[in-house]
Amino acid sequence: MPNIPVNGRQVDVDITAELSQYEWTRARWTSDKLLSASPFRADNHPSFMANLDGEYAGTWLDSGAIDPDYSSGNFTKLLAFLRDESYEEAAEYLIETYAAPEQSDSFTMPALQLAEGPRQPIVIDEAIIGSHRGISEYLRDERGITEKIQRFFGVGSTGSAVLLPWRHADGRLATVKYRRTDSKLFWYARDAEPVKRCVFGIDKIWRRAASDARFKQAVICEGEIDAMSFYVAGMPAIATGGANVTQRQIDLIRASPLEHVILAADNDEAGAKWAKALTEGLRGHVRLSKITVPGVKDSNEYAVNGGDLAGLEREPIRAVTLSLR
Structure with a gap:
């Protein structure tokens, strides 16, 4: 290598x-x-x-x-x-994944350190969205995300970029993803919570599940825009922010009020691995199903091309090993 x-x-x-x-x-x-x-x-x-x-x-x-x-x-x-x-x-x-532990020719007894207690999550100021909060024409016109759903998630827009807020389970702002509208480029807010320690939309589940049983079930997607597409179709959804799932994200889903999680993987090899990781991590904690989006890469593309996300068949997951079809 x-x-x-x-x-x-x-x-x-x-x-x-x-x-x-x-x-x-x-x-x-x-x-x-x-x-x-x-x-x-x-x-x-x-x-x-x-x-x-x-x-x-x-x-x-x-x-x-x-x-x-x-x-x-x-x-x-x-x-x-x-x-x-x-x-x-x-x-x-x-x-x-790849680095061997750093070696040293000498050994020094490490200083005794007291446990620092649980790690405190990073919370950033809502002012980072501030004047940018508002409707993104790009999300509305090109990705089919209605103004109602954009307001629900508190998205923002600079014209050239969409601001997607990621929140802790209690609703405090954890980070913001900036996504260019003229390319696939994105970046995250500085000095914020690492995105892989968050689940997009998990705060909505916590806020609504106690009073609305529909929020005890959610579709889980890779991308934020896919999750918002399911909301447009009338289905609560969350997202991991890409095809790599962390144990922290699995723990956040396990701890949530969710009782039924429906996997909506992207149609590629990475999506299959993503679905397998979630199946192994969530099995025994929630009821699991999956849906297959036919003929396209992901859920948003299916919706933009006229597909009915709410009408897709849900298949119970019984085996750990998943394959694309």
């Missing part, structure tokens, strides 16, 4: 295996390169190149980049985008 720098450490990373988990448009794989259409924007030409091996392993180039920050970069930056998480979270994943 190639040796690449990750947060100041040299780490042997299986770049090809990591990138193979995702769908690439017009992809051509060689022994040391991946050539494809750009993952960062709507593109049908092989304008993107990632080095899989050699001296420049992990680096990538997008020759038609809209945003100069995404014209080139290192592997951690690319993986953060693909995993739908922050740069810091992607670096942590690579080190935990």
Whole structure:
């Protein structure tokens, strides 16, 4: 495996295996390169190149980049985008997965430390949304998210980006995801709670379940816009923010008032792994079902193309191993 720098450490990373988990448009794989259409924007030409091996392993180039920050970069930056998480979270994943424990020739007895108690969640100021709070024409006109559902989630808009608030279970603001409207690029609020320690929409479940039994059942999706699409169809939903599920997210769902969770995976390999991880993590804690969105990549695409999300058949999950069909 190639040796690449990750947060100041040299780490042997299986770049090809990591990138193979995702769908690439017009992809051509060689022994040391991946050539494809750009993952960062709507593109049908092989304008993107990632080095899989050699001296420049992990680096990538997008020759038609809209945003100069995404014209080139290192592997951690690319993986953060693909995993739908922050740069810091992607670096942590690579080190935990591939790095050997740091060694030292000398041994020093560690200082005795008292337990600090439970970790306190990070809460950020609502003012970060502030004047940006309002209706996104992009979400309404291109993604089919009604003004009512946008107000329900408190989304914001800068014109060029949509602001998607992620909240703790008690409703306090944990982080904000900014998503460009002219590309697939996104970023998160600084000095906020890591997104993989949150579940999008879990605060709505806690707030409503005691008085409305419909909120004891929810669809779970990868993306926030998919979850909002189910709300448009009249079905409560939550999202993990990408295809990588953490134990913290599973614990948040287990602790919630949810009694029935319906998995709506994206139709790709990463989506199958996402569904398997949730099935294994939630089995025995909630009733589990799944729905299959036919012919398209995800739930929002199905809805935008006239599909009825509420009319999809629900199939009980009885086996741990899931396969796409």
